[in-house]
Amino acid sequence: MQALSSVFRHARRASLGAAAALAVALAGCATSPHGPSTSNATPELSTQTSHAYHGRFAVRYLDQNGKSRNAYGNFDWQQQGDTVTLQLLNPLGQTLAIVTSSPASASLELPNRQPVTADNVTDLMQHTLGFALPVEGLRYWLASSPAPSSRAKTVVDPDQSSRLKEIDQEGWTIQYLAYADAPATGVKRLDLTRENPPLDIKLVLDR
Template structure:
């Protein structure tokens, strides 16, 4: 959403704006400072993990009522073969939502609101938060794999800026990293044209 900001009235406003810009630059610098993988790291065999714990940041840009919208949240991702827990929080550490998925249902909790339930976790996010992310596909994309039509998970080449189309999404694996001897993406950008939200752009940082 485009918002016209009033002209700063005193030096305190200028200081706040300066600190905000500095914080944004620091975050972007941290996200792009990871060294590229060595040829040996990039070529090393990888296995899809059944149990996964990740955290990082998600930014989403979309349209609502013909107005541009943007959301940025921190996330904690805990995945097992049968369950998924996602905790979303603001940049100030305030909990935005707690999401839980099992093979038969999904639930979403927000402060001072009743827990919502649904069978479709992505629709549950839309109904509760007004936006969504492709959670079921991210279970393997976050690990650097893609699911083929025959349901076989195939490792995505661990190359910076590698692009592919999957499930209607244009994916760009901007950066890769090695963490505890596990090679996985550092940053993934996703883009998709939708009827409901126009052009949706999602950026995911994995810490």
């Protein structure tokens, strides 16, 4: 796949049809995890806090016919305690989908349609869009921490031991490619890949 900076330059010229396809299906090509790891890392992040992330995404996926396609756009992530609201937008800023997840329920809204609800966000996205975005894991992974829900393997950044380079958890490999420069803090770029079903997501956070 091209470097992410090149991907986003092409994204500005991408058609709305390619971006809107994200609201129908996301499945894609993944890379294999590698490198040394340690297990049972203890996450430091508590969900009883507020977090907001804004940025850009690039997704490589397979359509219903098995053809490889790409989708690009922007995202807005709002987290209040255990509730997450994720808005996906195309490159022109038009809403593709709004997903809300809480421990008790989840809802998904597409443009000009009534919201659809389910007991959890994984089932909702799988049945509505044909894929399951890792919202529950992302609430921790965006903060460079393993989720507390399952066993995880982590790789520490060799250049700075206080930072993580990689997390392998729940079938996902999360690679941290860049952190914000001081005085800003937090993750700047990360890749998420999964083999089964395959999916490749690239995120750039603009704080």
